[in-house]
Amino acid sequence: MSEAINEHEEELTSQNEALETPQEETITKVTGMYRDWFLDYASYVILERAVPSIEDGLKPVQRRIMHSMKDLDDGRYNKVANIVGHTMQYHPHGDASIADAMVQIGQKELLIDMQGNWGNILTGDRAAASRYIEARLSKFALDVVFNPKTTEWKLSYDGRRKEPIDLPVKFPLLLAQGAEGIAVGLSTKIVPHNFIELIDASIKYLKGRSFKILPDFITGGIADFTNYNDGKRGGKIRIRAKIAQIDKKTLVISEIPFGTTTTSLIDSIIKANEKGKIKIKKIEDNTAAVVEILLHLPPNVSPDKMIDALYAFTNCENSISPLACTIENNKPVFVGVSEMLKHSTNLTVELLKKELEIQLNELEEQWHFSSLERIFIENRIYRDIEEEETWEGVIKAIDLGLQDHIKHLKRPITEADITRLTEIKIKKISKFDIDKAKQFIEGLEDKISVVNDQLANLIDFAIGYFKRLKDTYGKGRERKTEIRIFDDIVASKVAMNNAKLYVNRTEGFIGTSLKKDEFVTDCSDIDDIIVFRKDGKMSVTKVGSKTFVGKDIIHVAVFKKKDKRTVYNMMYKDGSKGASYMKRFNVTSVTRDKEYDLTNGSKGSKILYFTSNPNGEAEVVTINLRAVGSIKKLKWDIDFADLAVKGRGVRGNTITKYAIKSVDFKSEGVSTLKPRKIWFDDAVQRLNVDDRGELLGEFRAEDRLLIITQSGKSKVVKPDLAMHFDDDMIVLEKWNSKKPISAIYFDGEKDRYYIKRFLVELTDKEEIFISNHAKSQLEIVSTDYRPIAEIQYSKRSLQNQEINLEEFIAVKGIKAQGNQLTTEKIKQVNLLESLPFIEPEEEKSEDIEVVAEVLSKDELPINVPEIKTVSEDSFSAKKSEIGLKKSIAKKNIEKKNMDDNSQTKLF
Amino acid sequence: MLDKEMSIEQMLQFYMGKNTPDRQKFIIENLKVELDTIEAEV
Numbered sequence A: 001m002s003e004a005i006n007e008h009e010e011e012l013t014s015q016n017e018a019l020e021t022p023q024e025e026t027i028t029k030v031t032g033m034y035r036d037w038f039l040d041y042a043s044y045v046i047l048e049r050a051v052p053s054i055e056d057g058l059k060p061v062q063r064r065i066m067h068s069m070k071d072l073d074d075g076r077y078n079k080v081a082n083i084v085g086h087t088m089q090y091h092p093h094g095d096a097s098i099a100d101a102m103v104q105i106g107q108k109e110l111l112i113d114m115q116g117n118w119g120n121i122l123t124g125d126r127a128a129a130s131r132y133i134e135a136r137l138s139k140f141a142l143d144v145v146f147n148p149k150t151t152e153w154k155l156s157y158d159g160r161r162k163e164p165i166d167l168p169v170k171f172p173l174l175l176a177q178g179a180e181g182i183a184v185g186l187s188t189k190i191v192p193h194n195f196i197e198l199i200d201a202s203i204k205y206l207k208g209r210s211f212k213i214l215p216d217f218i219t220g221g222i223a224d225f226t227n228y229n230d231g232k233r234g235g236k237i238r239i240r241a242k243i244a245q246i247d248k249k250t251l252v253i254s255e256i257p258f259g260t261t262t263t264s265l266i267d268s269i270i271k272a273n274e275k276g277k278i279k280i281k282k283i284e285d286n287t288a289a290v291v292e293i294l295l296h297l298p299p300n301v302s303p304d305k306m307i308d309a310l311y312a313f314t315n316c317e318n319s320i321s322p323l324a325c326t327i328e329n330n331k332p333v334f335v336g337v338s339e340m341l342k343h344s345t346n347l348t349v350e351l352l353k354k355e356l357e358i359q360l361n362e363l364e365e366q367w368h369f370s371s372l373e374r375i376f377i378e379n380r381i382y383r384d385i386e387e388e389e390t391w392e393g394v395i396k397a398i399d400l401g402l403q404d405h406i407k408h409l410k411r412p413i414t415e416a417d418i419t420r421l422t423e424i425k426i427k428k429i430s431k432f433d434i435d436k437a438k439q440f441i442e443g444l445e446d447k448i449s450v451v452n453d454q455l456a457n458l459i460d461f462a463i464g465y466f467k468r469l470k471d472t473y474g475k476g477r478e479r480k481t482e483i484r485i486f487d488d489i490v491a492s493k494v495a496m497n498n499a500k501l502y503v504n505r506t507e508g509f510i511g512t513s514l515k516k517d518e519f520v521t522d523c524s525d526i527d528d529i530i531v532f533r534k535d536g537k538m539s540v541t542k543v544g545s546k547t548f549v550g551k552d553i554i555h556v557a558v559f560k561k562k563d564k565r566t567v568y569n570m571m572y573k574d575g576s577k578g579a580s581y582m583k584r585f586n587v588t589s590v591t592r593d594k595e596y597d598l599t600n601g602s603k604g605s606k607i608l609y610f611t612s613n614p615n616g617e618a619e620v621v622t623i624n625l626r627a628v629g630s631i632k633k634l635k636w637d638i639d640f641a642d643l644a645v646k647g648r649g650v651r652g653n654t655i656t657k658y659a660i661k662s663v664d665f666k667s668e669g670v671s672t673l674k675p676r677k678i679w680f681d682d683a684v685q686r687l688n689v690d691d692r693g694e695l696l697g698e699f700r701a702e703d704r705l706l707i708i709t710q711s712g713k714s715k716v717v718k719p720d721l722a723m724h725f726d727d728d729m730i731v732l733e734k735w736n737s738k739k740p741i742s743a744i745y746f747d748g749e750k751d752r753y754y755i756k757r758f759l760v761e762l763t764d765k766e767e768i769f770i771s772n773h774a775k776s777q778l779e780i781v782s783t784d785y786r787p788i789a790e791i792q793y794s795k796r797s798l799q800n801q802e803i804n805l806e807e808f809i810a811v812k813g814i815k816a817q818g819n820q821l822t823t824e825k826i827k828q829v830n831l832l833e834s835l836p837f838i839e840p841e842e843e844k845s846e847d848i849e850v851v852a853e854v855l856s857k858d859e860l861p862i863n864v865p866e867i868k869t870v871s872e873d874s875f876s877a878k879k880s881e882i883g884l885k886k887s888i889a890k891k892n893i894e895k896k897n898m899d900d901n902s903q904t905k906l907f
Numbered sequence B: 001m002l003d004k005e006m007s008i009e010q011m012l013q014f015y016m017g018k019n020t021p022d023r024q025k026f027i028i029e030n031l032k033v034e035l036d037t038i039e040a041e042v
Helices: A002-020 A030-050 A060-072 A080-087 A095-107 A139-144 A173-177 A195-206 A262-275 A303-313 A337-378 A381-385 A391-403 A415-422 A426-430 A434-456 A458-473 A846-859 A874-904 B008-016 B021-029
Strands: A112-115 A134-137 A152-155 A162-166 A179-182 A187-190 A222-227 A236-240 A242-247 A250-255 A282-285 A293-296 A317-320 A326-328 A331-333 A499-504 A509-511 A518-523 A528-533 A537-542 A553-559 A567-573 A580-585 A606-613 A620-625 A635-639 A653-656 A660-667 A676-681 A686-688 A694-699 A705-709 A713-717 A729-734 A741-747 A752-758 A777-782 A788-793 A801-804 A819-822 A826-832
Touching: A030 A060, A030 A179, A030 B008, A030 B021, A060 A080, A060 A095, A060 A134, A060 A162, A080 A095, A080 A134, A095 A112, A134 A139, A139 A458, A173 A195, A173 A337, A195 A337, A195 A458, A242 A303, A250 A303, A262 A282, A262 A293, A262 A303, A303 A317, A337 A381, A337 A391, A337 A415, A337 A434, A337 A458, A381 A391, A391 A415, A434 A458, A499 A553, A518 A553, A553 A606, A567 A660, A606 A660, A620 A653, A694 A729, A777 A826, A788 A819
Parallel strands: none
Antiparallel strands: A112 A134, A152 A162, A179 A187, A222 A236, A236 A317, A242 A250, A250 A293, A282 A293, A326 A331, A499 A509, A499 A518, A528 A537, A528 A553, A567 A580, A567 A606, A580 A653, A620 A635, A620 A660, A676 A686, A676 A694, A705 A713, A705 A729, A741 A752, A741 A777, A752 A819, A788 A801, A788 A826
16 A cells, blocks of 8 residues: 555656656646547547447446346346446446446347336337336346456446456357447447357357358348448448238338337338328338338329338338447457457357366365365374374374375365364264265366366367357347348339429420429429430439520420430431431430530531330331422431431431421331340349349230249239239249149148149239138149149158149139149149140231341441331331231220330339 | 647647547547556455
């Protein structure tokens, strides 16, 4: 004590000296004071408040709560208020903040066994006041977090008590619980990970294998961890709510993304609805133990699109940027989660080693003394002390008596050993049982050898330890968050139309507030608008209330990015005296508010003819020339279908060098675009046209998709890239109205198996093709023409049976029951290779051929002069023409529908 | 008392202004640690 004071005095004097000698210079300047204050505060917040330690993964307040709970632990529940009060002996801060911190630990459902209303992480409801709720340490915490023998201690803030520097946690607690904190100059955000996966990763690491850990949230949801970046700065994870479609008008949210509550989620949905980004009729919140938020949609709103819109405009998608920062050796370090896991695993091994060593030491001590005791009593050494009169003499006598028998002991005997021997009670000596003592010592020897063995194979022992943790505590801690790769939702594609676009063509204004002018279309307030002007200029601008885009607007529409379907057919005159050109182009990407020239760039150019074709239609127009001089041919037709679709920058093909009087529309054409190839990407469970996943086929406007689910439902739908699919979907393919579907199912009501074959018809409804009984279930379904199935019966005595479904039953309606297969129990049904079947050649309508022909001309070089190409390929042209005429009539009817659809959808 | 090398404005900007990588580095490098360990007592 006096030493400490002296030291202190020394410090003071040395400070005084420093002050005295170069007096002026040592005055602390304001900046210096500021520096001290700032660093004091920053150090305090970083080290004592906000950032968890890498060793035990706890912030000081959490560590103190855990330590207090251990202090108070007697196996029964304690009032939280009491624990909080106890914690204040170590943590000199507000009781409310300690109680909040404790509730947070509790809600992670790992360390604290809770009693009473601890709040609801789903709804965000707060816990009851700390005087009403109780807590005790969970079995897991008692098992993994504490061991006073391996703990290093420090004095509490007032020096009255001792508290752990770090708790000896033998588990990656920080990664399992996650942590969040804002300090000074730095902050930390570590998201929780899956309990079982962490243990598996630790085991893998101990076995020297590589591992990867990904977050998992207690709230579930679906998440994309592609850019997790090992939890380090710069990473980003996206989490989505689980939204399913109950029926055409109802969506249900069954899991919410981490970081939100049902309350905040519903608020964000209401807000988006008020802004007009999404359309919801009614929200019903049935959340209690599990999340259930029902969203009732107004009619004419696609539930598929609405799911995407919810992700795009509400908290149904939440993104979190992790930033792993922890304290290691009193310094903040930024290490990734893999590194943290390695650190924790190494620490666990070290702690296990320490525990084993302590255990070994204790056992050896016990063995040492038991052996001594045995020698002492067996050889009646206690008799040697009868004549001794002094204490020293007694000690000496015993020492002497023992000397002959202690050669097998592992360490020399000390005075303390002998003192202990003198304390043995007479009762024990008189009742001493040699066999029992022998057994006891042998038992100790066995235990020592076991511990020695464990120490020798420490890594195996640690692996065993982790396996035990997994077996004991892993139940019910399986992964809750589904890992997926998200496709990006383009907000403008799923936005609801909440504004109206108007145009004043002559004055060159567009906007949503020009209500007196011409109405163009419904749009959303995040849409981009494409504008074409008479002088051949084009620009894209964001929709506003009133925007000047240039006079003489000839076409204005909502612009869709990467839209290759919309084709613009255009004819223009190059300069005031130049030739006239024609071109077909699409506009896939542009810079906003930049003017693009679609003509050859000469001054005075102007557009003669312009159409916008949402599905790539090509029309026939008549060119009328001005009668000047000796021109013989003043009038002829041009079919845009003969012109390839190119980029917007091309000059186009020359029509004529003479002045054109007018261009008149003659007749409508069909689309020159190919049927679209559609793929299904299993990873994101979405359709796409970008060659991702499995090819479903080529789809024309009238083609449909067939979907069959394990629950025995089938439906035929129009493919839509925004579509979502049920989890239990088992068949997804292009629908063929003539191809029968074969199914084997179990009828719960009649308690037997049936086989049926049926055709799916084109209806909007989802239809169930097995009976409606709760126990009814679909065994197998095949969309092959002639499937063969193998039936394995549960009864051993029954042979496997092969069935040709085509022979078994004829194709009937979807509601038909089918033929009974068996009443025996079936173990398994396997589909064998189907019999060969040649599909009847579809009579291809000729318009398809037109499409093919025209497409082959796509390869024509850009500068093919004139329109001679028509006659060059006269055979196919004629053929096309016949086809055209035939199909035009048919197409015209469809076209209107198609146009409407293509406005809103991609098809 | 005032420092010629750093104006009040600069100083306040540094300590009270936005968080910068410089400041973060400064804090991490100059952290103050107090620790009362109990040794050998147990």
